[in-house]
């Protein structure tokens with residue numbers, strides 16, 4: 001699985017010799033002792049790797065083992081078999097000190113931002129905490145927290161406010177800022193945008209893509225929605241009942257799924273068929289409505305272009321939101 005195909009051409013990079021992360025024959029069984037041995041494997045001989053700067057999407061229905069794999073990589077779940085290697089170092093059963101040493105390089109963003117933000121702490125102290133643990137002084141940590149908040153599109157004075165004073169989407173931006181403040185090399189995003197509405201999903205996905213491209217980050221992007229995974233991932237791994245059903249370049253897996261389960265997953269995604277979208281566009285054009293896509297071509301493509309309730313056709317006419325992506329202006333109703 002060495003080919004990299006991205007929906008954003010600027011995210012393409014040559015494959016590196018040594019993977020950033022290598023998961024080999026991973027098995028996870030829940031429970032202890034004899035109970036665990038008798039339990040069906042939640043993750044069953046899973047293999048995949050992530051190159052530096054690459055995004056791999058892990059997709060599958062509920063209960064297919066996605067989060068279990070994420071937790072095993074983060075050291076939050078004991079592994080029953082196989083190996084997890086990070087930059088050539090075996091971290092399968094890493095102890096506390098090895099994990100601490102890895103802490104700034106391997107970070108996570110979860111579905112619920114409250115899981116990483118203590119409601120009693122100001123945003124500034126939540127962001128500064130991982131830096132302080134690594135010996136950064138208070139003034140420097142505050143400065144870096146303010147810089148990071150600005151980078152994720154929040155005001156610098158957010159440092160002195162509490163998580164409850166922000167919307168769900170803003171809290172997720174704060175979680176992203178907290179995950180990235182230590183300059184990690186790999187971020188596990190576990191359903192990081194699933195709880196957000198479509199508009200906020202698009203904003204956070206764009207933010208994740210921009211940060212990846214700026215910093216050369218690797219992502220393991222876990223989601224049940226293959227349309228969301230397709231936006232960010234260069235390669236996709238499809239899981240079913242703990243096993244890999246199909247994997248490969250994102251465009252191939254989502255555009256021409258080989259396995260019946262992947263086909264079902266694509267069909268289940270709330271994406272109108274391209275033919276349906278074309279029919280909608282024709283209908284609008286016959287009414288003289290200018291299409292957003294024709295007005296401002298998008299280099300990366302909107303993640304919701306196929307399932308946007310407006311089929312993105314009214315973007316440029318109704319709410320001409322413009323933003324810069326890779327040097328080009330992109331119009332999106334949801335931007």
Ligand SMILES: Nc1ncnc2c1ncn2[C@@H]1O[C@H](COP(=O)(O)OP(=O)(O)OP(=O)(O)O)[C@@H](O)[C@H]1O
Nearest residue numbers: 030031042060061062063064065066067068069224
């Ligand atoms: N703590 C646990 N104890 C026992 N079984 C568990 C535990 N956590 C998960 N499982 C089981 O492991 C399997 C995989 O669960 P996992 O949460 O990894 O799936 P998932 O694909 O992330 O699902 P979802 O999309 O709903 O989060 C499921 O059968 C689940 O019931």
